[in-house]
Amino acid sequence: MSKTGTVGISDDTLVQMSEKIPNFSETVERARRASEFEHNLTNWEAIRLYPKAIACSLLLSLTIIMEGYDTALLGSFYAYPTFAKRFGEPAGNGTYQVTSSWQSGLQNGTQVGQIMGLMVAGWIADRIGYKKTMLGALLTLCGFIFLMFFAQSIGMLFAAEMLCGVPWGAFQTLTITYAAEVSPLILRPYLTAYANLCWVTGQFISTGVLRSLLYRTDQWGWRIPYAIQWVWPVPIMVGILFVPESPWWLVRHNRIDEARRSLLRLTTRKNTEYDPDDAIAMMVVTNTQEELSREGVSYWDCFRGANLRRTEIVCCVWMCQVYCGIWFGGNVTYFLQQQGFTSVQSFNFGLGLNAVGWLATVGSWFVMQWVGRRTLYIWGLGAMFAGLMVVGFMGIPAVNSGISYASAAFMMLYVLTYDLTVGPVCYTLVSEIPSTRLRIKSAVLARNAYNISTIVANFLNPPILNPTAWNLRGKGGFIWAGFCFLCFVWSFFRLPEARGRTSSELDVLFESRISARKFKGTNADPFHSVPLGNERHED
Numbered sequence: 239m240s241k242t243g244t245v246g247i248s249d250d251t252l253v254q255m256s257e258k259i260p261n262f263s264e265t266v267e268r269a270r271r272a273s274e275f276e277h278n279l280t281n282w283e284a285i286r287l288y289p290k291a292i293a294c295s296l297l298l299s300l301t302i303i304m305e306g307y308d309t310a311l312l313g314s315f316y317a318y319p320t321f322a323k324r325f326g327e328p329a330g331n332g333t334y335q336v337t338s339s340w341q342s343g344l345q346n347g348t349q350v351g352q353i354m355g356l357m358v359a360g361w362i363a364d365r366i367g368y369k370k371t372m373l374g375a376l377l378t379l380c381g382f383i384f385l386m387f388f389a390q391s392i393g394m395l396f397a398a399e400m401l402c403g404v405p406w407g408a409f410q411t412l413t414i415t416y417a418a419e420v421s422p423l424i425l426r427p428y429l430t431a432y433a434n435l436c437w438v439t440g441q442f443i444s445t446g447v448l449r450s451l452l453y454r455t456d457q458w459g460w461r462i463p464y465a466i467q468w469v470w471p472v473p474i475m476v477g478i479l480f481v482p483e484s485p486w487w488l489v490r491h492n493r494i495d496e497a498r499r500s501l502l503r504l505t506t507r508k509n510t511e512y513d514p515d516d517a518i519a520m521m522v523v524t525n526t527q528e529e530l531s532r533e534g535v536s537y538w539d540c541f542r543g544a545n546l547r548r549t550e551i552v553c554c555v556w557m558c559q560v561y562c563g564i565w566f567g568g569n570v571t572y573f574l575q576q577q578g579f580t581s582v583q584s585f586n587f588g589l590g591l592n593a594v595g596w597l598a599t600v601g602s603w604f605v606m607q608w609v610g611r612r613t614l615y616i617w618g619l620g621a622m623f624a625g626l627m628v629v630g631f632m633g634i635p636a637v638n639s640g641i642s643y644a645s646a647a648f649m650m651l652y653v654l655t656y657d658l659t660v661g662p663v664c665y666t667l668v669s670e671i672p673s674t675r676l677r678i679k680s681a682v683l684a685r686n687a688y689n690i691s692t693i694v695a696n697f698l699n700p701p702i703l704n705p706t707a708w709n710l711r712g713k714g715g716f717i718w719a720g721f722c723f724l725c726f727v728w729s730f731f732r733l734p735e736a737r738g739r740t741s742s743e744l745d746v747l748f749e750s751r752i753s754a755r756k757f758k759g760t761n762a763d764p765f766h767s768v769p770l771g772n773e774r775h776e777d
Contacts, residue, residue: 244761245750247527254530259522268519270765273740275511276423284422287512291504294481295417295429297474298372301409302433304379304470306440308402310592311463312348314448316341317584320459325392338700340392345696347396349689351403352410356689359408360682364535367483368416375405375412376471376478386464407689411681418669418677419486420504423740427606430669431662435599438657442592449585486674489521490535497521521674524742527764528675531749535675540683544748545676551733552668552680553687555615558725559664560691562619563626563718565699567652579646587646591653598657610758611663611670612735618659619726625652626719633712645712670736673745731755740764 247255256262285292315321316336326334336344355375363371382405385398417429447463482504488497501514531543540549579587606614629648632641672680702714710717734757736744742764752760 244763245746245752247746247749247764251527251530255523255526258526258530265519266523266765268513268516269523269742271513272516272520273742273764275513275516276740277738279422279424281424284425286508287505288420288422288425289506291420292425292429294504295413295420296432297477297481298368298416299413299429299433299436300470300474301372301376302413302436303440303443304467305406305409306437307444307467308399308406308440309348309437310441310444311448312344312399314445314585314588315460317581318448318452318460319581320455320457324457324460325395336392340396341700342696344392344396344399346693347400348403348406349692349696351400352407353403353686353689355404355407356411356682356685357407358404359411360537360679363408363412363678367487368412369478369481369483371408372412372478373475375408376475379405380468380471383464383467386467387461407685410685411678414665414669415677415681416484419484419674420482423738424607426670427611427666427737428603430666431599431603431606433665434602434657434662435596438592438595438599438661442589442596445585445588445592449589452581452585485518486521486525486677489518489525490675494518494522520740520742524674524740524745524764527742527745528673531745535679537679537683540672540676540680544751545673545680547751548671548673548676548748549680549683551671552684554728555664555667555733556684556688557691558619558729559660559688560695561718561721561725562622562656562660563652563715563722564656564661565692565695566626566702566714566718567622567629567649567656591650594650594654595657595661598654599662602658602662605658606663606666607737610735610737611667612729612733612754612758614659615663615667615733616726616729618655618663619722619729621655622652622660623719623722623726625655626715626722628715629712630715630719633710633715641712667733667736670739670744671734674741734758 259265279287319334322334322336325340326336329335359371359375362374379402382398382401385394385401389395389398414430414433417433418426421429443466444463447466451459451462482500483496485497485500485504488494488500498514498518501517505512505514539545602614625648629645629652632645632648635641668681668684669677698717699714701708702710702717708714732754734747734752734754736757739747739762743762746762746764747757747760750762
């Protein structure tokens, strides 16, 4: 791969670092060895060295299953006869429909709760750590599920969804940031994108549960799916009690000895070339460099200096998850019913679609390592734009069985593309792009940008599909295709390639203001000094 040049840290920063880090020369040399070791690590060597870190990350990410489960549950409930009859209104054709306004309200209640949960979790986790914050969120969720299960009215259900959104918000950010901090460079895309796999798994379980209860006509047809949410928190809480705290978090709080012990608990000594002291030295050097470049770790610091660009990127990649049209393509069960499918047919198709999405997410782990984040993300948006346009054109003629099945086929291709590209790649980018000191708060801001976008989508998508509102059916693809095209244009000009970059290398690239399209071809050496004023500025 050709390089367009080499960028490093400035002489001034190097001098300041030498004043803050004891045994500076030895520490930097250790950090350099750790960086080289990570770059040379193979997949199999990393798995053998970090099995406990992998297990801990996978355990925490299981909390995302609950969020994916309820997100899909609520969307599918609109097509679920017993739920629609209990909380909906007569539609005039012998069926019941939850009104478009309440569909938007219920989903937006969840998003409001998640926004509050994210902001609180980001503040708390920075102070008390990942473990205690996750345990508190899980305990809180156990109580809030009672409100869902015993809901007597749609207003009570709205309150329950909003309150449950608070712990779900904590899960969304802490799982991927913890995965990024305990995993080596080569395993980071697998463990961060695994969060998307958990989300798809939750959707799959949700659709399967509703399909199995479809013939129940009593209240347990919708209460049992809510009760199943109690299955997850307790075993996850027990497992988290044995999970080590993030060594990066401990380094940021100057608890170096504890960070070393945590790192030893996360690794094995099967690789004799691995030195935990080298790894700690790299964390210390990276943290000190970021501390000197950007004072403070508040939310405001995410919008200062080079961090402003990093915040823009993580917020936009998560917003693109919504505006690429997944609210239209992912709500396939309800969409197909409006296309003429029966409840049984639409739920059967939903199960198959979730299985395809699950396999596509697993496939993204390997494709991402091969082609990189930027390429996969941009090509995914392009393919989804084309799919939405096709579905839009098929929505113009009157509904018939041929068009219905063709629309279903393209919806499957659309969701497959999403779960192979934009869906999982987003999680990896959000965990890699921010600086280590601001990783939690950057992820909070990014996820809240996603949640705000979701509120917009929740007001826009229900009337597109609801037969008592706009009833556009397939023609709604045109609306979402416009948003998807804007996401494609932004990604082409602003999304950099982060594959194979350590946190310190990304710091250097962003501080040097390298153009997004030149990230891949620029060599970054965080241990190489460059005179002030020689940085390569963005086009």
